[in-house]
Amino acid sequence: MDVHISLCGRGDLAAQVYRQLLEAILDGRLRSGERLPPTREVARRLEISRNTVAVAYDRLVADGFLVGRAGAGTFVAAEPVRGRAAPKGVVRPRPVWEDVPEGGAPRSARYDFRAGVPDARLFPMETWRRLVARELRVSAAGYGDPSGHEGLREAIARHIGISRSVRAGAEDVLITNGAQQALDLVGRVLVEPGAVVAVEEPGYPPARMLFRSLGARVAGVPVDAEGLDVSAIPASARVVYVTPSHQFPLGTPMSLARRAALLSWAERRRAVVIEDDYDSEFRFGDRPLEPLQSLDRAGRVVYVGSFSKTLLPMLRLGFLVAPASLRPALRAAKRLSDWHGELPTQAALARFIDEGLLARHIRKATREYAARHALIADALAADPRLRLVPSSAGLHLCARLAPGVSVRDVPGLAVERLEAYCGESPAQPGLVLGYGAIGKDDVPQGLRLVARALEMSPEPRAAPGALP
Secondary structure (H helix, E strand, C coil): CCCCCCCCCCCCHHHHHHHHHHHHHHCCCCCCCCEECCHHHHHHHHCCCHHHHHHHHHHHHHCCCEEEECCCEEEECCCCCCCCCCCCCCCCCCHHHHHCCCCCCCCCCCEECCCCCCCHHHCCHHHHHHHHHHHHHHCCCCCCCCCCCHHHHHHHHHHHHHHHCCCCCHHHEEEECHHHHHHHHHHHHHCCCCCEEEEEECCCHHHHHHHHHCCCEEEEEEEECCEECHHHCCCCEEEEEECCCCCCCCCCCCCHHHHHHHHHHHHHHCCEEEEECCCCCCECCCCCCCCHHHHCCCCCEEEEEECCCCCCHHHCCEEEECCCCCHHHHHHHHHHHHCCCCHHHHHHHHHHHHCCHHHHHHHHHHHHHHHHHHHHHHHHHHCCCEEEECCCECCEEEEEECCCEEECCCCCEECEEHHHHCCCCCCCCEEEEECCCCCHHHHHHHHHHHHHHEEECCCCCCCCCCCC
């Protein structure tokens, strides 16, 4: 038994021992069948009489929580006792949290078209295990730098400099637990309660909800074929969140003219642009446009990236690149949040990048995803009930619904509706189909189920006597 018992004063000591042992049993800290130490040992620890402990033991035996076995000792009753729930309480969160869903693991489906999920089968798991095992053997104990593993920051700076033309050194990079923590850190450093944060409409719901939870007034800004409509950004906005390389969820890239207009707007308004470059590594067509960060000359862009799409979501590895003026505050926010992430995992990723394994994995995955992208794009373009949104990158495609078309649930099919990404009314009807979680061989049958899920709304009947 390893349950702490503390006595207060010199009141009914037997009652205190009884109550604390009972709570340990009800809470599950003392499990069914577990042996309790002899009364003599407990008495010695607590510096009380053995008889006092024996009285407590006897009461627990009489109540059915303990059983004595001759020659063996005293044990927790064999009947399993469930841990007690914490008190319900009356404390309520701030009203904004009433509308934020708890989340949880999504249900799996045979034909899974959920967006933003990479194919775990493509990930070189054995190589990764070897790298992590090596770092676990050599990693030093103790706390680390809130900015993250230095080797990983250097590797990321090189990687995004080559692959995305991002201007950054190791000192500019801060490692985070995924892109979501990066957004949280930036928001906590920049967003005052009541401040206006502009987001894309439709756009990434977790970002919208995060800024709202920080007390911001979130304003949706329309997205068209060229990306975010800069002219529609509220003049009072001080933070703008965008996904310019592969708009989420529509998939269109922001045009160069819009990028220049957004940077000019941010400089005039003294605002900050958060550029989420979440899955631009996977490209199947033209060379991508330069990131906002590489075009920025005024230090107004915070660049956010993640390895959740290129590698695996469970690794929880992301990063941000911020102007020098924000780095001290972001480092402090990271330290106050969780001090730092898992350093052995970060060190393993640094080696994974430096040994060329990340680039090799991206090339392999891009070939596979390109084949799935082509299959799905051809099918969506051929269906008259859908209007395919052109896209040549990432892990998903979007299609708007033709007038009069609706979507119904089909067993075995997981597909997302465009309406779920809309924060403003009226919501835009459409489908968002990811192709990372579904194998290429399953795509044709999955698309047949998608076609089955689409149905035309019946034409309204003319009223009696109405003219044709």
